Amino acid sequence: MAKIALLPGDGIGVEITKQAALVLETVSAKYGLDLELNEGLFGGAAYDQTGTAFPPETIELVQTSDAVLLGAIGGPKWDSLPADERLEIVGLLRLRKMAGAYANLRPAVMYPSMVDSSTLKPDVVSGIDIMVVRELTGGLYFGEPRLREPHPTGARAVDTLEYTTLEIERIVDLAFQLARGRRGKVTSVDKANVLESSRLWREVACAVAQKYPDVEFESMLVDNCAMQLVRKPKQFDVLVTENMFGDILSDEAAMLTGSIGMLPSASIGGDVDIYEPIHGSAPDIAGKNMANPIGTILSAAMMLRYTFRLDEPARAIERAVERVLEAGYRTADITSPGSRTVGTDEMGELICREVDA
Ligand code: IPM
Numbered sequence: 082m083a084k085i086a087l088l089p090g091d092g093i094g095v096e097i098t099k100q101a102a103l104v105l106e107t108v109s110a111k112y113g114l115d116l117e118l119n120e121g122l123f124g125g126a127a128y129d130q131t132g133t134a135f136p137p138e139t140i141e142l143v144q145t146s147d148a149v150l151l152g153a154i155g156g157p158k159w160d161s162l163p164a165d166e167r168l169e170i171v172g173l174l175r176l177r178k179m180a181g182a183y184a185n186l187r188p189a190v191m192y193p194s195m196v197d198s199s200t201l202k203p204d205v206v207s208g209i210d211i212m213v214v215r216e217l218t219g220g221l222y223f224g225e226p227r228l229r230e231p232h233p234t235g236a237r238a239v240d241t242l243e244y245t246t247l248e249i250e251r252i253v254d255l256a257f258q259l260a261r262g263r264r265g266k267v268t269s270v271d272k273a274n275v276l277e278s279s280r281l282w283r284e285v286a287c288a289v290a291q292k293y294p295d296v297e298f299e300s301m302l303v304d305n306c307a308m309q310l311v312r313k314p315k316q317f318d319v320l321v322t323e324n325m326f327g328d329i330l331s332d333e334a335a336m337l338t339g340s341i342g343m344l345p346s347a348s349i350g351g352d353v354d355i356y357e358p359i360h361g362s363a364p365d366i367a368g369k370n371m372a373n374p375i376g377t378i379l380s381a382a383m384m385l386r387y388t389f390r391l392d393e394p395a396r397a398i399e400r401a402v403e404r405v406l407e408a409g410y411r412t413a414d415i416t417s418p419g420s421r422t423v424g425t426d427e428m429g430e431l432i433c434r435e436v437d438a
């Protein structure tokens with residue numbers, strides 16, 4: 082049996098995970114899969130009910146599951162919590178660290194029927210297929226010391242950017258393995274002209290590249306990469322980079338494909354795999370049946386593929402999404418001339434119907 086912890090979280094997280102769960106049920110019935118979904122409290126919802134973003138019951142649920150399907154967390158209500166209670170730190174970052182999920186895969190794929198939804202010109206974005214591989218359990222997000230203290234001018238704050246050889250090696254290695262099953266190119270992104278940690282990153286990445294003579298390799302500075310992504314995105318196949326650069330570049334890559342609402346992610350390499358859309362909890366549209374559930378639904382497909390090795394059911398979900406988009410259905414974030422705007426529920430229903438067809 083496949084045990085899945087479902088953590089809806091806050092804001093639109095609740096609506097989009099509901100649709101993803103329905104899609105999983107549909108695909109499960111169709112292919113006779115043995116999936117067990119158990120819901121847990123996480124994020125602001127958990128904070129309000131238990132006083133912490135990641136309560137012990139949820140920790141146990143995660144530790145006894147094979148995979149986590151997460152919606153999104155956060156909202157203005159919890160924005161002023163102190164650092165040691167912040168939802169992102171106590172909840173999301175602790176979950177990632179605890180799971181040991183160091184490799185965050187964020188595929189930015191342009192669907193042919195979505196070309197007009199991008200803010201960039203069709204010839205620049207049509208055919209984009211980029212896999213952003215973001216290091217997820219190191220770097221600035223976790224480095225110590227992390228502090229804030231009084232200072233004659235007001236305050237002084239410190240974050241620490243730290244990487245070890247092993248942390249770089251394992252993520253870059255994974256990027257090369259992924260590239261072998263794709264178009265065979267890896268771009269490693271760093272800031273080696275300024276940062277010591279980036280010089281180590283580049284050195285290790287170049288050493289790993291020696292093991293893969295069949296894969297094309299280049300190192301690129303992060304500012305140049307940000308520019309190249311909007312200038313000529315089709316030059317990229319697999320992009321591998323440290324945590325913070327990956328956070329920023331994956332939002333940029335997502336937007337090339339039309340909407341951040343479309344992008345799924347897989348966080349793998351540890352004891353429990355985590356699947357989540359790359360967007361946030363969008364409090365401004367929460368509860369309005371407007372959010373795009375596709376990023377979460379595609380995350381569920383990635384879960385079937387990477388954690389449970391169920392390639393055919395995963396493909397069935399992806400094909401269903403493609404067909405619904407081809408038929409012209411769009412949530413509000415991806416409308417284009419001539420498309421039909423539907424709500425979160427209807428989009429989920431349409432995708433279920435296609436899975437079942
Ligand atoms: C993401 C998000 C998170 C991150 C936030 C919510 C902490 O932006 O998954 O990209 O920065 O990792």
Ligand code: MG
Pocket residue numbers: 328329332359
């Ligand atoms: Mg982000």
